[in-house]
Amino acid sequence: MAFTKGAGPHQRGLTIGVDIGGTKVAAGVVTPAGRVLARVRTETPHKSKSPKVVEDTIAGVVEELRRDYTVGAVGVGAAGFVDDQRATVLFAPHLAWRNEPLRDALKARLDLPVVVENDANAAAWAEMCAGAGRNADDVIVVNLGTGIGGAVVIGGVLRRGRHGLGGEFGHMTIVPDGHRCECGNRGCWEQYASGNALTREARELTQAESPVARGLAQAVGGDPALITGPLVTELAQKGDRACAELLEDAGTWLGIGLANLAAAFDPELFIIGGGVSEAGDLLLEPARKAFRRTLTGRGYRPEAEIVAAALGNEAGLIGAADLARDALPRWRQGRRQRRLSRSRESRRAF
Amino acid sequence: MAFTKGAGPHQRGLTIGVDIGGTKVAAGVVTPAGRVLARVRTETPHKSKSPKVVEDTIAGVVEELRRDYTVGAVGVGAAGFVDDQRATVLFAPHLAWRNEPLRDALKARLDLPVVVENDANAAAWAEMCAGAGRNADDVIVVNLGTGIGGAVVIGGVLRRGRHGLGGEFGHMTIVPDGHRCECGNRGCWEQYASGNALTREARELTQAESPVARGLAQAVGGDPALITGPLVTELAQKGDRACAELLEDAGTWLGIGLANLAAAFDPELFIIGGGVSEAGDLLLEPARKAFRRTLTGRGYRPEAEIVAAALGNEAGLIGAADLARDALPRWRQGRRQRRLSRSRESRRAF
Structure with missing residues (x-):
């Protein structure tokens, strides 16, 4: 997960992944191959705080990472029920979110495409792209x-x-x-x-x-x-x-x-x-x-x-960052891991 | 499930479905829209009998139905573990099958494409095509x-x-x-x-x-x-x-x-x-x-x-018959229920 040769701040297809846990918010700039180029960590606002405070926190870590990197999209993994449009947090036990339209709120603030995902889905996706599920x-x-x-x-x-x-x-x-x-x-x-x-x-x-x-x-x-x-x-x-x-x-x-x-x-x-x-x-x-x-x-x-699992506690942010690439036009997604193309091949057999 | 106007013995896309249960074998000629045009029922050979006897039974009901109808393929739904190639019954608790290459054996005898499927999968598929799951x-x-x-x-x-x-x-x-x-x-x-x-x-x-x-x-x-x-x-x-x-x-x-x-x-x-x-x-x-x-x-x-469920105990044979259409060339499959095309539409959202 170290800095990669040839992966510069303006590399095509960089995205930011944000993992919002019960206690920590971890964010990073991630390459299409699943490498983390830069990281930020901070505390999760207490559940007594308003949704706005959590949004401020997310926007803060994203802006900090954007100072040094040009990114195309932001993926947020959150511990909670996220709707099928990957836009709204229906319910998050550790946060004050109830039907929170997180995607649109962040999109408006950051002026970037945003994808919201359940944190376990995000972590799983990272394992599939770059971890223990690479060949399955x-x-x-x-x-x-x-x-x-x-x-x-x-x-x-x-x-x-x-x-x-x-x-x-x-x-x-x-x-x-x-x-x-x-x-x-x-x-x-x-x-x-x-x-x-x-x-x-x-x-x-x-x-x-x-x-x-x-x-x-x-x-x-x-x-x-x-x-x-x-x-x-x-x-x-x-x-x-x-x-x-x-x-x-x-x-x-x-x-x-x-x-x-x-x-x-x-x-x-x-x-x-x-x-x-x-x-x-x-x-x-x-x-x-x-x-x-x-x-x-x-x-x-x-x-x-x-x-x-192979990726440890960075899986959540890596997966969220990769899923955010779905919000980019195809030509801007960069050279992603082979997950998408293989899935097409294997669909028939399944 | 009655005889349909316009559905004759040489209608395009007719297939036979065979449902092998613990006590009965039910077979029928089925249209691409899931209608059963003709039926045959017989006893399931006792589990002490050899796999060959069960094959004889299946071939018998198929040949009986083929006397009056031109069919393109045969689908067999069997209570047991069927492999991912839909060819071999790995294990069937009520029959003497252990790693039984049922598809190829029947194909050779009947000179027709054959698909073997788990009976619950076959019944479920029928409900999706023509029963309670039509709109889901x-x-x-x-x-x-x-x-x-x-x-x-x-x-x-x-x-x-x-x-x-x-x-x-x-x-x-x-x-x-x-x-x-x-x-x-x-x-x-x-x-x-x-x-x-x-x-x-x-x-x-x-x-x-x-x-x-x-x-x-x-x-x-x-x-x-x-x-x-x-x-x-x-x-x-x-x-x-x-x-x-x-x-x-x-x-x-x-x-x-x-x-x-x-x-x-x-x-x-x-x-x-x-x-x-x-x-x-x-x-x-x-x-x-x-x-x-x-x-x-x-x-x-x-x-x-x-x-x-909506289709009662004919679901198994209807589903097996429809799944058998996968073994036909596209132009011979007939006008199947909208299942295949809708699945393509809905894949994105899921």
């Missing part, structure tokens, strides 16, 4: 953050759903009458395999003063509230058995959910991204095992691979 | 038979999955450690919302000699083994409260599963087919209620409609 066309990307988001790619094309709201895998019920979810239901998948689930389980184990949680308790000076997902991963990597088991539990739930998605979509590849995926095989091996055990028709069918 | 492009069809099968249509195109094995919704885990399923897992959706599930629950209730099951017990002369799904539906329609509650339970599980599929795919429409769907609103109203209650983001998103 039928892929499900599952993002394990505080919750679980994701995206569906079929025939090399991002499939957003009729109203733009597909890929909300985290809210598939997997345990009827299970843990309460912030969406209002019980037993959603993200209550079992997300970062929040991992933290909740680690805290409960520590609160129960189980002897197996001694390492965890020591690491946080006896205060379970200080336990975080990255801490669990770190301790597990250092050999703490309870933490490894917590990741194993999350991985097992992950694998069961992936088997459900395989029954419905039959992809060739699952890409697992998001913070929790940094646990690597401590999470993915139990997931693969549960997947193989739960997949319907096992033994009579080819099985999808389960791999970690 | 992004649809999930769920077939409630002894198990639960289904199909995914996105942008007017049947999405079969990378290996041709998508749409096996019945084997999504919905109750961890729930009822055993014939696929080897526990808690599969079809153990809660299929015809088999309905029958099992009705038998258990009757076996328990619950006073609420008096109507059921009387109807089968005290022998729970005689209870069938259609009987439960019939009694419920006549006002038997226990039977209505059994359908309500199945419908509730149906709605929860549909909400899961909506979270992942975000379709505009669910079409519910198969024998159990003949219970109509006794099943679908509880399903709609559970769906609305379980759908993530409810209140902030458009909701998919849930409707009954």
Whole structure:
């Protein structure tokens, strides 16, 4: 993701991607090949602030990047429901947005074409163009953050759903009458395999003063509230058995959910991204095992691979930047990765 | 589905569809507009018989129909995993097929182009062309038979999955450690919302000699083994409260599963087919209620409609016949329903 030879500030097809998370806004200038030439980061305005304040923040990072680069369009990835026109944020749990016409507001301020996309879709698209999905066309990307988001790619094309709201895998019920979810239901998948689930389980184990949680308790000076997902991963990597088991539990739930998605979509590849995926095989091996055990028709069918995402936390901005190229005239899009042309080839076979 | 004016035995674009179920083989001559001009039915050979016997049966019904009609191709819908080339049955639970190269075997015998398709995909395709999905492009069809099968249509195109094995919704885990399923897992959706599930629950209730099951017990002369799904539906329609509650339970599980599929795919429409769907609103109203209650983001998103299939048990053969037209040269396909052209229009928006 470093500066590329020959990629100058006036290169054809540069766009800006902006990734608006619950806590951080990350933005960057991105080449058509998915390389990030410059970056800006800032805080996400608190959810109590008006939509206007978030717009100001986005406009601010874009203007900062435009000082040094000539760009053709802006892509914004936001954690929330984005409509099928990729224009309006219907609902964003971490922001004050309700039916917010973000695209048009930003377009008017920036005088640039703008595309708004769900953040998980944007990150997934980056993996397809320049990451772990480069050589695949039928892929499900599952993002394990505080919750679980994701995206569906079929025939090399991002499939957003009729109203733009597909890929909300985290809210598939997997345990009827299970843990309460912030969406209002019980037993959603993200209550079992997300970062929040991992933290909740680690805290409960520590609160129960189980002897197996001694390492965890020591690491946080006896205060379970200080336990975080990255801490669990770190301790597990250092050999703490309870933490490894917590990741194993999350991985097992992950694998069961992936088997459900395989029954419905039959992809060739699952890409697992998001913070929790940094646990690597401590999470993915139990997931693969549960997947193989739960997949319907096992033994009579080819099985999808389960791999970690490749682009880390820049995927969101890279993908948003690439999707923004859709708003450019064809001749200004630059030499994009082969995603669009391959998708045409593969459509028939699918 | 009656004989159509102007549709003669030499009409352009006639094809034969063959639907191979667990007990019956149904075949028919079908016009490009989805009308069935002639029909044949026979028994499915027992699963102990060799694949050759099933081939004989298929060839027999095709030859019988060809005596009176000139057809261009044959489509076969089979309950099983069909590969992505629509040629080989990888596995069929009710037949002796394991990696059976059915397409080429039939092609050689019949001297006609042959397409093999999963039966639920075929039935779904018929609903898209000539049934409840006529005016929609992004649809999930769920077939409630002894198990639960289904199909995914996105942008007017049947999405079969990378290996041709998508749409096996019945084997999504919905109750961890729930009822055993014939696929080897526990808690599969079809153990809660299929015809088999309905029958099992009705038998258990009757076996328990619950006073609420008096109507059921009387109807089968005290022998729970005689209870069938259609009987439960019939009694419920006549006002038997226990039977209505059994359908309500199945419908509730149906709605929860549909909400899961909506979270992942975000379709505009669910079409519910198969024998159990003949219970109509006794099943679908509880399903709609559970769906609305379980759908993530409810209140902030458009909701998919849930409707009954329109074509009844001829959907499988109609869909197989239409899919067989893909094997014909374009000029011989006849005037097909508008499905193909609309899908091109709608692909952009999706």
